[in-house]
Amino acid sequence: REPPVEREIAPKESLGDYMGRLRGILGSGGNFRTYLVSRYLSYLGNMAYGFMAVYAVQRFAMGDAQAAVFTAIMLASGVVGYAVWGPLGDRLGHKRVMEEASAFMFLALVIALWAKSPQPFNIIFALMGFGRAGTLVADLAIAMEFGPEPERPTYVGLARTATSPAVFLAPIAGGAIIAWAGYPAMFVVALGLSAAGLCVLRFRVVEPRHLPTGGLPVAPAPH
16 A cells, blocks of 8 residues: 655746756766666667577477467466566565566576577576566666656656667667677677676665665756
């Protein structure tokens, strides 16, 4: 049950003032900016997940129908993940959820890189679905915790906009690496980027709910 809060509404402002406030948010506080760096690296590391089913089918000569089985496993584990990660985030903090969910996805990559038979891929897709559910739950929730109540939409939008280039570039980069050096090389690159993102999140980002406004000064709204 959510505690009662007094809702605040940010005053209207011009586009110029709004853009200036966005620059102030990014420039004045390291905690939110460091979080964006961690997510940028993690999104680039996600390049492998879109190719996982294709890799498994080609590597082990599976039937095309097996890709549908993998999708079903991932969706089912995601449903379970949403039910688990939400309460954990409320209780333990969404940074903790992001760390643990990212670790599940990292483990899926490790298993895929070293798999010598098709059997582990059922586990791999279960880990991917479960971990992805956690990152989706935590990514939206933690962004809102970096700023005060009136600024929450701004922080969410800024987090989405700042990391969108990585979301766009990841599959393109993954496909280019596969064409140039093959799937194993792409998995290694994805593992390195995912590990870097997880380390930045774990050791450099402070849990925002432990700090006032996520530890970031907020630019004053224009009068």
